[in-house]
Amino acid sequence: MPSLPRSPFGRRGRAAAEVAPERTEPRVEIIESPGLRWINIERPRSLEQAWLEEHFDFHALDFEDIRSRNQRPKVDEYDDYLFIVLHFPRYDKKVSRLNAAEVDFFVGPDFLITLPNENVERVDDLFERCRKNEDFRDQLFSKGSGYLLYKIVDDCVDAAFPMLGKIGNKLERIEEDIFEGKGDDVVRDISNAKQEIINFRKIVRPQRVAFRDLERNKARYLAEDLDIYFDDIIDASERGWDMLENFKEVVEGLEATNESAIAHRTNETFQVLTAISLIFLPLTLIASFFGMNVHLPFEDSEYAFWIIIAAMLAIVVGVAAFFRRRGWL
Template sequence: MPSVPRPRIRRTSRARLAAATPSRTPLRDEPNIAEVEYDGLRWINIERPGPLERAWLEEHFDFHPLDYEDVASRNQRPKIDEYPDYLFIVLHFPVFDKAVGRLNAAELDMFVGPDYLITIPNEPIPPVSYLFERCTSNSDFRESLLSKGPGYLLYRIVDDAFDYCFPMLRKMGNKLERIEEDIFEGRSREIVRDISNAKQEIINFRKIVRPQRAVLNDLERTKQRFISGDLEIYFDDIVDASERIWDVLENYKEVIEALESTNESVISHRVNDILLVLTAISVVVLPLTLVASIFGMNVGLPGGGDPAAGPSTSFWIIIGSMVVMLLGMFGYFRYRRWL
């Protein structure tokens, strides 16, 4: 991305922020900023940034105003913007929301400079939080992580976030196996909802992973500015992990579609079996119904009333009409090749 002029950013004072905040909302005196440093490299982690955190960023870093707007926005697509002295990266990762029981996309905004890396998740991302906690509590791990520069730190954050996807994929695979077993155990009608939920999870996962495949390729192209040459193979590994995730999702998509088709076929076969039984019952009862209908007519019948009178002309007319209708329907069915 070409260099852009840096207008002076209008600062928002804490007093003005406090005045704009409703009185019923508790005010914070300090922004929620977590920071760890080693050998001149700073890792700043800001979870769920609010106005106070954004004001702190504007005060301490001279980023482009559009980047601050992207941080405040909740509807950003994965992307990478290149500036003369830093990179701005937006990535999405799947996070399971227990409140609604489904996968959601968690956005991770990152600023990468020569001596700092800022991570700004819009909601806690477990692998990023865990990595930052280890870096804070373990001095040896902090030294091994931050001593290799911002490029290696960026690699570890993104790599751990992608590795976190594989256990989620394994759980989805186990769910597909259970659905396949249930289909052939006579629970085809009950698992229609399970198939729908699994299909929705796969669709959501694909929506999260697909747009950032191009971003990872752009990252591989622009990484030379902050990453030494011996780390190039690490970022190739991230691209490979992303492609493996996409291949698994493609496979799961085909599997769930096949399971859905198989389940519909099983339900159709069972409906056909039920119709076969009902048809057999109808055929068995049909002659009895025919006899009862004929002898229930209000005309002279053979063996009914006066034996000397015999059956009336109306009786024979009705029987003849029924035979003609039977032959006509039989001929029509043969014409349509239904028989």
Template sequence: MEKLTTVKHDDIRWLDIVHPDEKSIKRLKRNYKFHELDLEDCLSENQRSKIDEYADYLFIVLHFPYYDRIRKRIIAEEIDFFIGADYLITLHDGHLKTMEKLITKCKKSKADLKEYLGKGTGYFLYIIIRELFDDSFGIIDDMEKGVIKMERDLFEENTEKDMVRDILWLKKDVINFRLIIAPQRAVIAQLEHKNKKFLPENLEVYFDDVVDKIEKLWSNLETLKEITETLQNTNEVLISHQTNRVIKTLTVFSVILLPLTLITSFYGMNVNLPFGWHSLAVWGISISMLGLAILMLIFFKWKRWI
């Protein structure tokens, strides 16, 4: 269901639309002269990140990561921006708590309202993008804590299967995060060079700051990617080593049982055999077999095969 919030300061207006629908688009079409394709894009899913420049407004599509606690994975949230000389319109699905925080600040604090909207729509666009990327670092921090826990648990016994699953989930999150952030790098870099009417030259330094944040995010993701691959390789080596130990143990027992089986089979034949008539033969054979097994174990231990 659509949720519409309007925030206003002097002549500058921020219109935030959560869960836009056909009614939302008709309202925008009636009140603004936006291109038909831009309005259609607002209702489409999985739009690529982009900037479309027009004479009196910019249409911007960006994506930001958030952690879906139900599906337990990182997902992209699309935000569509219409920015003009005296208005900024945002359309999204409401998964990003940063947008709610900004609305609350603007409504509760006149100082924040003046700070955000008092310097024009271009500056407020910078504020929104900056805050959204700052929140992305929180997701990175949570992922790094998960990595630290995995490193601690990696060498504990009986964790191989759980560790494989956890590493694969982490690897998937890193891949999803990278797929979200990668296109934003180019789009944000273009912002400072677009329509100077809405993004004046004195804002270039601010968007440079956003570019730096994205590059830092990307650097952290590269580090996480390398650590995840190292964890996966290490875990595979540990699993392989554990498997080899089990196989080696089973092989040793098989080798020990082979001569014992041969002896029991030999004396199980229905023919006259040495000492087969003796009353203590069964005990002698049993002690001999036990001694042979012990000697073989000592030999294997001496050769460091077990």
């Protein structure tokens, strides 16, 4: 049996796979301060879940929700902790698409656990700032787990407004392009903008209910003089929703305007072509008439050709002047 040719990359690929060490320790980041721990676990897998099961007595359904990637925003209340699932908009540059980044929270009297299913910049930035800046960490942690939860959620909600601003700028550019006659590009841009707005609305709409539930449960882990902070999150969320509602109406109006502009330009084109056809129709009739193989007036005259050309020119000028006066040209 003939031997098959071997790929020059096969041995290297196997060696790389053998060298790559399999992770045996959970990736758990912890920041501690007197009375409070912040535990951050990004992209939790089986090792991280086993670590949580070993150190915390959470409900089995909560661990199941951590493994799931299709959870709706919600707030589950237990006797000694809260389990919260929230979604935040995240722009994926690799696919040029707006996606939802899920962050799960466990909130207790002396701990806060964050479990983002992918990299969330605002969570990472706040965690690193607490790790490196002791004064900031002590100031933030001294107000309890409820205030730390507020700070994380508030930063993630505020991160959506620059994205909304970019959508607004994009809609303004589309409006300018419509009246510059960039028909094909405008259709594509409107379609992309509508998709972004739809994706954004899919993230924000169910989140509004979760924020109201969170606002009702905040008192368990928040000092009385700090209860207004979660109202601020709801206000920011509603402000973002109002912007999306406005963008939805704007993009629908731009789509209708673009269709009207395209129809108007098409009508103008047909109008010009129709006028040109009507101008040359009498000339075609005259040429056909004098092209017949029969005896015609002036056919023996040496000036017959020039007389016909002059008549044609006169007809062209007269019809064009008539169309011009009526505004058809």
